[in-house]
Amino acid sequence: xxxxTKPEGSAPAPAAKPAAAPRPPAAPIPDLAGKTTSIASAxxxxxxxxxxxxxxxxxxxxxxxxxxxxAWMALAWGTFSAASAAALAATGRFMFPNVLNEPPQQFKAGxxxxxxxxxxxxxxxxxxxxLVRVPDDIEQHASGFYALFTICTHLxxxxxxLSAENKFKCPCHGSGYRLTGVNFxxxxxxxxxxxxVSLSDDGQILVDKGRKFxxxxxxxxxPDSFLKA
Ligand code: FES
Numbered sequence: 001x002x003x004x005t006k007p008e009g010s011a012p013a014p015a016a017k018p019a020a021a022p023r024p025p026a027a028p029i030p031d032l033a034g035k036t037t038s039i040a041s042a043x044x045x046x047x048x049x050x051x052x053x054x055x056x057x058x059x060x061x062x063x064x065x066x067x068x069x070x071a072w073m074a075l076a077w078g079t080f081s082a083a084s085a086a087a088l089a090a091t092g093r094f095m096f097p098n099v100l101n102e103p104p105q106q107f108k109a110g111x112x113x114x115x116x117x118x119x120x121x122x123x124x125x126x127x128x129x130x131l132v133r134v135p136d137d138i139e140q141h142a143s144g145f146y147a148l149f150t151i152c153t154h155l156x157x158x159x160x161x162l163s164a165e166n167k168f169k170c171p172c173h174g175s176g177y178r179l180t181g182v183n184f185x186x187x188x189x190x191x192x193x194x195x196x197v198s199l200s201d202d203g204q205i206l207v208d209k210g211r212k213f214x215x216x217x218x219x220x221x222x223p224d225s226f227l228k229a
Contacts, residue, residue: 105210139220144228
């Protein structure tokens, strides 16, 4: 049928609409902090969740900044723990110091009749003492025993007893002491010291290094510095 069949005066049919053009992507929307958020990302909170879940399960060989931060935290905690353990150990060491195996301060030196006159060196090595028996002591004016410390009063070396010269001689700087213990040569500033000497309950000579007597202080007059026998 041709247009001629249309009734006269009827309006012409509208032209068909052209196909809609594709919409351009939404422009980024700046927020208050100046960041831009696209509609796709803003509306996709759910879409962000998989990313977080993925970050929590990173591979061991992932060298991203997040893993490095964790590594540094672990290192810091390890260092702190090691330092704390060391401090604790040092405190424990301070609370339980080493035991010093020093020889006892007192010892029994046998019976008086086991000694002759003069210097006896049997206790020098073990106890650092010379036991001397004399017929007339310079301070006690009696026969008996005194105990001399084997420590030079200059700088603490151990003198030797020279029986041929009847004296004690220090090998370090040459100080000399008479049998009484009084110094007479070298740099020693004062006589040797004496230890307490007495008779124990069983009749043996008892030497007590815990008590000292100094000649220059008049202490050799003390009865405890000499055992009459
Ligand atoms: S330590 Fe004995 S003379 Fe110096």
